[in-house]
Each structure stands twice: as structure tokens, then as C-alpha cells.
Amino acid sequence: HPRVWMGLLLWSVLSQAQAAWTVNMTPGATEVSRTVFDLHMTIFWICVVIGVIVFGAMFWSMIIHRRSTGQQPAHFHESTTVEILWTVVPFVILVLMAIPATKTLIDIYDTSESGLDVQITGYQWKWHYKYLGQDVEFFSNLATPSEQIHNKAPKDEHYLLEVDQPLVVPVGTKVRFLITAADVIHSWWVPALAVKKDAIPGFVNESWTRIEKPGLYRGQCTELCGKDHGFMPIVVEAKSQEDFAKWLAARKEETAKLKELTDKEWTLDELVARGDKVYHTSCAACHQPEGQGMPPMFPALKGSKIATGPKADHLNIVFHGKPGTSMAAFGKQLSEVDIAAVITYERNAWGNNTGDMVTPKE
Ligand code: CUA
Incomplete structure (x- = not known):
């Protein structure tokens, strides 16, 4: 028929x-x-x-x-x-x-009897993950993806769904999520895990998952949270239990080392000495050993507005790079201690000896 x-x-x-x-x-x-x-x-x-x-x-x-x-x-x-x-x-x-x-x-x-507890905090516009009782915490993205857009080739679109650091969890383990936010309401959603919970400031939502196979599971913020709501990707990386244990141990060690450096009471001379090394490893290739630069491609830093102007502008350029130029973002490549050190060094070497110091916690 x-x-x-x-x-x-x-x-x-x-x-x-x-x-x-x-x-x-x-x-x-x-x-x-x-x-x-x-x-x-x-x-x-x-x-x-x-x-x-x-x-x-x-x-x-x-x-x-x-x-x-x-x-x-x-x-x-x-x-x-x-x-x-x-x-x-x-x-x-x-x-x-x-x-x-x-x-x-x-x-x-039922979030009881979990093998791992992770606190997830939404920020405009990135996620913060804290492994409770493990002394490990980090942001999913150092610069927000919209800031990265300005530093990347426009053709490369996949980075919009990429993060600097995924949430790493072990397979076969009940992982409890404590979900909250620091500024406005976000929502943490990973479809493959069937987890979708609002992240609300001042309130903790709970959820959990137990992933069976190692792999990458992707999601997005699903609560309109401001101009870059569309660029708040989530990546969950499930590792085998052995690989996760190794990752966690390495991460703990790294955190401890960084904490030691961040907590240290730096003197100006110590920070300048460290910054001297960082400068000659990461910056001198373009800006030359004495900060004289190679104008017009690479501006001189010696006596420049960058070295004498507001510290915040200086920090911003080192952290996020400079749009439309080959100045890369060093926020991911250098630790905060090294960024503080190199800026302190530049300001004191070529900023008319300001005695100006950037502390790692700034
Ligand atoms: Cu965060 Cu939408």
C-alpha cells in the first residue's frame, strides 16, 4: 500500500x-x-x-x-x-x-560514600576545581577563552571548546561534586555524565558520577552568565585509577612547590635576581638582553611606558599577550612567581630603578 x-x-x-x-x-x-x-x-x-x-x-x-x-x-x-x-x-x-x-x-x-570529592566553582568565565582534602586546586582556564580569542588565529575555532586544564577524575570511582559559584549563577553540565547542576553563589549543589571508561567528556556552562557565557567550556578527563594516582601525586608536588615559592617573603633583590633569569630565558630573544628591543618589530622595554607606567598594564601584557602582535600570553607558560619576578626585574632594570616590586600574590 x-x-x-x-x-x-x-x-x-x-x-x-x-x-x-x-x-x-x-x-x-x-x-x-x-x-x-x-x-x-x-x-x-x-x-x-x-x-x-x-x-x-x-x-x-x-x-x-x-x-x-x-x-x-x-x-x-x-x-x-x-x-x-x-x-x-x-x-x-x-x-x-x-x-x-x-x-x-x-x-x-545520593551523593554518599564517594571516593573523591571535588568542589566546582563557577567564575565569569572559567571553572575552578578543588580536590577536597588533597591540597590540589586549579582553574580550568587561565585566561578566559574570550581573552584567548584575541590572542589566537581567527581560523582556529576549536580552542573555544578547549580548556587549559581539564577536571581529572579516576574511572570506576564515585566522584562527588560540590557545585557553587563566586559571582553569578552558572551551570555545570556534562551531557555524557548526565550531570547538570546550577552553580549558585552562596549555595552548594551536590551531584556525582562514576565514569566507566577513560576518555574526554565535554560540556558547557548552561546558565546565561554574562557576555562570555558561550565560552565557558568544561572538559572532564577520566583516567585509569593508576594514572589518576600518578597525576594527583605530581599535581600535589607541583602545588606544594608553587606554594612554597608564593608564600616566601621575597626581598626586592631576590625577586630581581630570579626575574633576571626568567627574562633571559623567555623574553630576551625578542626584546634583547638589555631590553633595547629590535624596533619596530619588537619594542624596546628599556625606559618604555611599559616599564615606567602602571604595574597593572605591565602585568596584563605579560599575562594575556598583546592582540595583533607576536607577543604571546605568558600566563600559562610562567608561574605567578616567575611573572612577578620578571616584571619586577624589568621595572627595576629599565624603569629608572623604581624599587617597584610585584608580589607573587598580586
Ligand atoms: Cu557561566 Cu554561563
Whole structure:
């Protein structure tokens, strides 16, 4: 029958379109995400069946039955049987759908017995991850992605979804997330994990996941949070338990070293001496050993506005680079101690000996 064939054709086109565009939810990478996906599909098909029965009966009565018999619709005012039926049947269907949904919700809210606790804080426009009780914390992005846009070639679009440092978690471990925000409301969403929680200042939302396979899982901020809301990517990297332990140990060591340097009471001379080394390793190639530069390509730093003007401008250029020039952002390449050191060095070597010091904590 042609109508059957048309239906089948439409069905095949639609199902292929949905596969190509991934219009549907993802089954995800965890037990919870698969349960959520199955629930979604079950409820979807229940709705399809109800829709087919209700609209089918309606159109059949209105068109086919009426045309073939010529009968007028029956006129009656009330019917206890019909009223009981249309109350009880939907009630039973709703209860049947609510039972597995409630079970899943209870599961999602049960954050007890976690193997790792991570505090996630939303900032305009990056994420901060803190491994509770582990003394490890970092930002997902050093410069916000919109700041990076100005420092990168416009053709390279994938960096918009990249982070400097993903959230690293072990597989096969229940990881509890404590989600909050420092400025406005954000939302932490990773579809493959079926985790989506608002990050609200002054309030902690909880969630959890247990990832089965190592890999990268991507997400985005999903609460309109200001001009760069669209550039607040999330990357979760799941590592095997051994690899995670190694990563955590390395990260702890790095944090401890950095903390020691940051907490140190630097004297001006010490910081200038360190900055001297950093300058000659990272800056001298373009700006020359004595800060004389190679104008017009590489400006001289000696006696320049940069070395004598506000410290904040100077810091900003070293941190974020300079748009439209080959001055790279050193915010990722140098530690904050080294940035403080090199700026202190430049200001004191070529800023008319200002005795000006940038502390690592600035
Ligand atoms: Cu943060 Cu949208």
C-alpha cells in the first residue's frame, strides 16, 4: 500500500536525520546516564502510543467512520463510565512512569560514600576545581577563552571548546561534586555524565558520577552568565585509577612547590635576581638582553611606558599577550612567581630603578 511505503520512507529519513544530527539525548558514559536515557526513551514511546491512539480514534471518528456511515456524533451530557476511565487510565500511566523516574532521581541525589570529592566553582568565565582534602586546586582556564580569542588565529575555532586544564577524575570511582559559584549563577553540565547542576553563589549543589571508561567528556556552562557565557567550556578527563594516582601525586608536588615559592617573603633583590633569569630565558630573544628591543618589530622595554607606567598594564601584557602582535600570553607558560619576578626585574632594570616590586600574590 503506497501510504504504508510513504510512512516507512518518512520514518527512515527521520531516524537517519536524528542519527546524523544527534538530535536525541546521548546514552552517555555512566550507569546513571544510561538509566536517564532509557527513561527518556520509555516515556517518549509511551507518549507516542498515547498520541497514536488518541489522534487515531479522533480522526477515524471524524473522517473515516463518519464518511462511511454518514452518522452524526452521539449527543450526551455526562457519562460516569467515560469520566472514571479518563481519570483512572492517565493516573495509572503517570504512576507507572513516576516509579522508575523517582527511583532514578533518588539515585542521582545520593551523593554518599564517594571516593573523591571535588568542589566546582563557577567564575565569569572559567571553572575552578578543588580536590577536597588533597591540597590540589586549579582553574580550568587561565585566561578566559574570550581573552584567548584575541590572542589566537581567527581560523582556529576549536580552542573555544578547549580548556587549559581539564577536571581529572579516576574511572570506576564515585566522584562527588560540590557545585557553587563566586559571582553569578552558572551551570555545570556534562551531557555524557548526565550531570547538570546550577552553580549558585552562596549555595552548594551536590551531584556525582562514576565514569566507566577513560576518555574526554565535554560540556558547557548552561546558565546565561554574562557576555562570555558561550565560552565557558568544561572538559572532564577520566583516567585509569593508576594514572589518576600518578597525576594527583605530581599535581600535589607541583602545588606544594608553587606554594612554597608564593608564600616566601621575597626581598626586592631576590625577586630581581630570579626575574633576571626568567627574562633571559623567555623574553630576551625578542626584546634583547638589555631590553633595547629590535624596533619596530619588537619594542624596546628599556625606559618604555611599559616599564615606567602602571604595574597593572605591565602585568596584563605579560599575562594575556598583546592582540595583533607576536607577543604571546605568558600566563600559562610562567608561574605567578616567575611573572612577578620578571616584571619586577624589568621595572627595576629599565624603569629608572623604581624599587617597584610585584608580589607573587598580586
Ligand atoms: Cu557561566 Cu554561563
